[in-house]
Amino acid sequence: MDKNEASDGAEKREGKYWIGFDLGGTKIQCTLFDNELKQVDFKRRRTKSELGEKGLLERIASTIERLLDDCDISKKQLAGIGIGCPGPVEWEKGIVRVAVNLGWENVDVADFLKKRFDCDVEVLNDVDAGVYGEYVAGAAKGSRTAVGIFPGTGIGGGCVYAGEIMRGKVLTCMEIGHAKINGSSRLGGSGMRGTLETEASRLSVASEISKLAYRGEAPYLLEHSGTDIREIRSKAISEAIENGDKEVKRVLEEACEMIGYAVANTVLMICPDVVVLGGGLVEAMPDLFEEMVGKVARKHVFECYRDEFKVKIAKLGDDAGTVGAASWVKRMAEK
The missing domain is CATH 3.30.420.40 (ATPase, nucleotide binding domain)
Structure with a gap:
């Protein structure tokens, strides 16, 4: 499938899946990976930071849910979510301390996503996620x-x-x-x-x-x-x-x-x-x-x-952050 095309309701998939999410100031990218970290499909949307903290968290969750629905993947099959966010992150707890371009302070992203999806969640700084993506699959491999x-x-x-x-x-x-x-x-x-x-x-x-x-x-x-x-x-x-x-x-x-x-x-x-x-x-x-x-x-x-x-x-362009975030949450979950 061309990565720019949405999935068209393919037959039921089996196995575990991972989400890599890149939260930017102007756009978000959400990518679904299989258990071998091969890309299945993705969605891009405007960030809409004007929605505020609760509205943007809901937009993140709904983007993930739409992608799962498009690919006929149940929430039970979702093994983990890695999300890269701008600004300093309290990484062990998954709290974004400050993201100026989003208007965020002390936002507990990990807690929200764990309650919504009941899976492992890792919150990274967005550049850390991008560099890790290049490390595992790009220019620094x-x-x-x-x-x-x-x-x-x-x-x-x-x-x-x-x-x-x-x-x-x-x-x-x-x-x-x-x-x-x-x-x-x-x-x-x-x-x-x-x-x-x-x-x-x-x-x-x-x-x-x-x-x-x-x-x-x-x-x-x-x-x-x-x-x-x-x-x-x-x-x-x-x-x-x-x-x-x-x-x-x-x-x-x-x-x-x-x-x-x-x-x-x-x-x-x-x-x-x-x-x-x-x-x-x-x-x-x-x-x-x-x-x-x-x-x-x-x-x-x-x-x-x-x-x-x-x-x-x-080498990975816009995909670096999602590749890195998904790779990191899988690595941490399987430690």
Whole structure:
């Protein structure tokens, strides 16, 4: 079946099944996997954060129920649900401490889903889920330790260290976007200035190049996207560079340099064998990111480390989070 097609009421299925759920600020993806973690079917919907805490939890549950119904799977066959959520997660209890883009604080996602579906539930940070997906089935498959850096509106990070998702005693971690990277005066979300997110996220890049367009230094961008940063998406940035906006390329190269420094810092601390770059900005210009981030990172580590890691582009795209979440809940349930 084409993964973009809904199931059409196939004959009754047997066996155990697993749900991988990716809860984003603008869209949600719910994927059903069989017991071998092969994708059966999936649903995508708008998030609708305006529904509030209870309304959004109900939307999550109803999306799962619709997918089960479409695939003729009973709730009794559902062995577990893994769900990736934005923001810090109290991972042992399954509580999302804060998700700004959803308006959530201290939301007990695990308790709600366990009561609704009577199965194992694991709540992960969404980037952790995506990096784990790449670790088990994508760009980092076969590695010992993998770090993921995903530039988007902000910059998310995650780490799988020797097969385990790196987390704190209580909370998820690897908030690499909020680590200080230079002496810039730009203020980040944590109250620190000059963070990786303020210097290299898509939002920071769009902000800088919108000024270029306004000053007439990025003519292609001005003609096709204007100066509104809401209209300057990853594809628009890529097309501006392809069509000769040299100053736009300079700004993007500076962002790559900042990410390269972050990779170098990470290598010096934990020496991952694979660093995965993902997100819309990277997907729009994979060659530029892979080459430049790798070059900068290798230049700024000790020589003995330079051949000990690879910078790779994520392979799973939008499926990374659901693959990772389902794989993790299955692993934890079968421990």
